[in-house]
């Protein structure tokens with residue numbers, strides 16, 4: 037049976053957007069987790085990307101949109117009420133995505149039924165009048181949700197809130213990691229900037245797959261901060277032979293590809309079969325080699341300790357909030373404590389996989405010290421056979437300095453002029469011989 041509204045152009049994408057928001061705000065799922073179920077009925081990829089774009093921008097601009105909605109209602113709508121969701125979706129399209137008003141409201145009204153439809157129409161019109169008269173205005177930058185902003189300011193200082201808001205207001209630039217050293221020809225072609233060896237940062241202009249060199253596997257997408265952990269292991273080739281590295285929590289393979297292209301013999305382990313499919317696609321496109329294992333690191337161990345281990349631990353992912361605005365709506369202190377517990381347990385299993393004299397690089401894309409600094413402090417308290425091997429400035433991309441203890445912490449206020457970077461904590465440890 038046809039749905040009564042099935043013929044309204046663009047409605048299906050908005051229905052998917054409201055499902056995505058429901059999954060994030062009510063069920064605590066990430067946008068990526070929610071995409072298959074929420075957009076499964078959309079056959080057109082551009083509708084899927086519109087649904088994602090609407091939901092991501094609602095999550096980014098939520099507090100400003102809500103302030104406008106609240107200014108136009110006598111009785112405050114519940115945070116997860118459908119009329120509020122429909123209004124957020126309509127308003128973000130007009131204010132951020134430059135959708136014409138009539139298209140935004142005609143596709144928002146069918147998202148609610150009965151009396152609330154009149155309410156949505158009334159609030160939308162009042163807000164639009166407020167904007168036209170200059171009484172209502174979107175702030176210059178989206179606000180970081182209060183709980184997160186307070187936590188970050190406590191941990192990283194008072195300036196971090198504003199810097200994070202500014203970083204959040206613009207789509208992240210595209211960072212590419214290259215298989216080979218000769219990035220020069222691409223810098224000109226892509227009008228990009230290189231901030232480290234084998235790196236290029238550019239404004240995304242065409243779909244990634246249409247960039248020259250993509251089919252040949254010359255590069256892959258990887259935030260500059262995410263490329264630091266593998267950089268700290270250097271070259272894998274010594275005296276004509278390749279050293280072995282265990283890449284733990286490896287899918288979809290960004291760090292494995294760096295390591296393999298730097299001459300390491302890589303054994304990559306991850307427990308997510310779906311992400312490992314993407315990993316295998318990446319390897320075959322870039323023609324790089326690695327041995328892959330689908331296994332849970334709480335159970336699996338290698339036949340012998342390796343020269344190096346790169347452990348990119350599963351984490352809250354609050355450091356990648358620019359491209360994943362959902363994380364700031366689903367991660368709070370309880371989730372951070374849960375992730376920290378998992379990291380502690382995994383680190384205990386990972387450490388013995390480094391051979392004496394070998395190196396362990398620990399990384400998390402998190403802005404929470406419980407998942408970064410405190411994990412390494414905890415490991416060093418438990419194991420006196422490991423010590424920090426200090427990172428030097430020369431090993432890091434331009435504009436990033438190591439911390440006093442020789443570990444690396446990237447923050448949302450770094451590289452502002454060049455377009456910012458993700459929040460990571462990275463430590464390099466050596467196991468004593």
Ligand SMILES: C[S@@+](CC[C@H](N)C(=O)[O-])C[C@H]1O[C@@H](n2cnc3c(N)ncnc32)[C@H](O)[C@@H]1O
Pocket residue numbers: 284285286287288289290291292305306307308311331332333334348349350351
């Ligand atoms: C931060 S992501 C890895 C990104 C990857 N290193 C890269 O550079 O492309 C964390 C990964 O940890 C994996 N993971 C989580 N728990 C795991 C476990 N117990 N055993 C193995 N892998 C696990 C997840 O499937 C996920 O792919």
